Amino acid sequence: MTRLRRGRGKLAVDPEELRQIDALHRAGEGLIGGDPYKRHARNSLVPPEPAPWFCVAQASPAHWRRLRRFLLEAPVEIEIGAGDGRFILEWAEQHPDRHFLAFEIRLKHVKRVYAGVVERGLDNLWVCDDDARGVLLNIVPSNTVEVVHLLMPDPWWKKRQARRRLISPYMLDVLAAVLKPGGIFRFETDVEGYPELVDMLVADHPAFIPHNPALAERFRDAPLTSRQRWCEEHGVPVHRRYYTRR
Numbered sequence: 001m002t003r004l005r006r007g008r009g010k011l012a013v014d015p016e017e018l019r020q021i022d023a024l025h026r027a028g029e030g031l032i033g034g035d036p037y038k039r040h041a042r043n044s045l046v047p048p049e050p051a052p053w054f055c056v057a058q059a060s061p062a063h064w065r066r067l068r069r070f071l072l073e074a075p076v077e078i079e080i081g082a083g084d085g086r087f088i089l090e091w092a093e094q095h096p097d098r099h100f101l102a103f104e105i106r107l108k109h110v111k112r113v114y115a116g117v118v119e120r121g122l123d124n125l126w127v128c129d130d131d132a133r134g135v136l137l138n139i140v141p142s143n144t145v146e147v148v149h150l151l152m153p154d155p156w157w158k159k160r161q162a163r164r165r166l167i168s169p170y171m172l173d174v175l176a177a178v179l180k181p182g183g184i185f186r187f188e189t190d191v192e193g194y195p196e197l198v199d200m201l202v203a204d205h206p207a208f209i210p211h212n213p214a215l216a217e218r219f220r221d222a223p224l225t226s227r228q229r230w231c232e233e234h235g236v237p238v239h240r241r242y243y244t245r246r
């Protein structure tokens, strides 16, 4: 990743903006790339089934069943916004006994993650190129996921783009639905103000237990993402949060 930049300012909590974002999310709006179920052009980059690449609008019923089996056969972890896959490819290789699903909407990145799956010969990682917010509830069985990783998500500073921000009370509903009791929502960011915003939303959500720093131990050996590596090199602090599903 070459164009990594330092963030700007602090993400402020704006209750009115939050309310608007949440309403849009509940209405299924603000998805990047639009409604995944209404994609009209076939994406020729999606490799032929049974490749572990999932695209909601193109997957055959057999591929839906294949993914579902994969998500039920072993403990599952999900990454939303995997970028170039630096974290998830390494993490999946370290944990052959677990199954992983990586969401990433930028095709350039999805291709890289998928190429990594092939190069490393991984049989425990699938990629999905749809907006996670739009499809998670439909493709991931409820109460099954052990960890959701959301690492260094875009803050979407501009007001007109704020609807793309992943976290809202609605998105916490979605994460609560897919996580199993005791499952962890791992959130990491270098954007000042973002952890406090998520802390606040989590505190208001009945399905989550607030941040528990002791859970950091579980991710002690987790590889850094590209953005995290950049932060480390440039002395930019990364804030880490671990919330538990009740």
Ligand SMILES: C[S@@+](CC[C@H](N)C(=O)[O-])C[C@H]1O[C@@H](n2cnc3c(N)ncnc32)[C@H](O)[C@@H]1O
Residues within 6 Å of the ligand: 032, 080, 081, 082, 083, 084, 103, 104, 105, 106, 109, 130, 131, 132, 133, 151, 152, 153, 154, 166, 225, 226, 227, 228
């Ligand atoms: C700031 S980048 C961070 C990438 C990586 N996690 C890292 O730390 O280097 C955020 C990534 O999330 C992806 N993304 C944003 N919203 C998404 C969504 N709703 N579903 C799936 N991916 C998303 C973007 O395309 C982008 O690659």
